[in-house]
Amino acid sequence: MSRSRKKLDNRTLTLSFAQGDAKGLFIDLLKQAVKMSGLSIDQIADRVTRLSGRKMTVPMLNNYLGKSEVKEPYNLPAFQLRDFCKACGDYEPLFSMVRDCGFEVADQETLDYAQLGRNGLEKDRIEDEDRALQLRLNNSHGLNSHGLKKGGKRW
Numbered sequence: 001m002s003r004s005r006k007k008l009d010n011r012t013l014t015l016s017f018a019q020g021d022a023k024g025l026f027i028d029l030l031k032q033a034v035k036m037s038g039l040s041i042d043q044i045a046d047r048v049t050r051l052s053g054r055k056m057t058v059p060m061l062n063n064y065l066g067k068s069e070v071k072e073p074y075n076l077p078a079f080q081l082r083d084f085c086k087a088c089g090d091y092e093p094l095f096s097m098v099r100d101c102g103f104e105v106a107d108q109e110t111l112d113y114a115q116l117g118r119n120g121l122e123k124d125r126i127e128d129e130d131r132a133l134q135l136r137l138n139n140s141h142g143l144n145s146h147g148l149k150k151g152g153k154r155w
Contacts, residue, residue, distance in 0.1 A: 025096070026093065026096060026097070027064075027065060027066045029092050029093040029096055030064060030065055030076070030084070030093050031065055031066075032090070032092070033084070033085065033088040033089075033090035033092065033093055034065065034088060036088070036089075036090055037087070037088040037089055037090065039087070039088070041058050041061055041062065042058055044061060044084070044087050044088060045057060045058050045060070045061045047083075047086075047087035048061075048080055048083045048084050048087050051083035051086055051087060052079060052080045052083040054077075054079070054080065056080060064076040081093065081094055081097065082094060
């Protein structure tokens with residue numbers, strides 16, 4: 001028996017916290033982003049539509065913000081969260097989602113310092129490898145660790 005695999009469509013994935021407090025916190029962060037933007041719900045819905053290429057209506061946005069009377073509110077689609085944050089000028093809802101997954105968000109300066117650290121480790125590894133190669137070559141030519149022949153003369 002073969003099972004057909006359903007291909008995931010990133011346009012249908014939704015972002016949702018598991019239960020209770022975390023979901024409420026996420027909705028509060030969405031509401032705060034709207035409030036701090038100084039934009040109307042209409043303006044945000046239009047901007048998200050333009051940025052994502054998928055229609056977001058005012059009722060949909062109200063539903064995502066928990067302002068709807070629907071028994072089972074829908075979650076904000078994953079592909080529109082970034083565009084929602086961009087439209088509002090506040091990325092905290094997205095950062096909160098990233099932290100909830102066990103990761104942190106880093107700015108460019110932090111990433112640059114991390115790359116410098118990785119480069120230093122790589123440089124150390126290459127220097128260790130070079131020393132080992134030099135030692136092996138010296139041993140194969142009857143030289144000591146300073147590159148001198150056992151009688152004291154350089155080759």
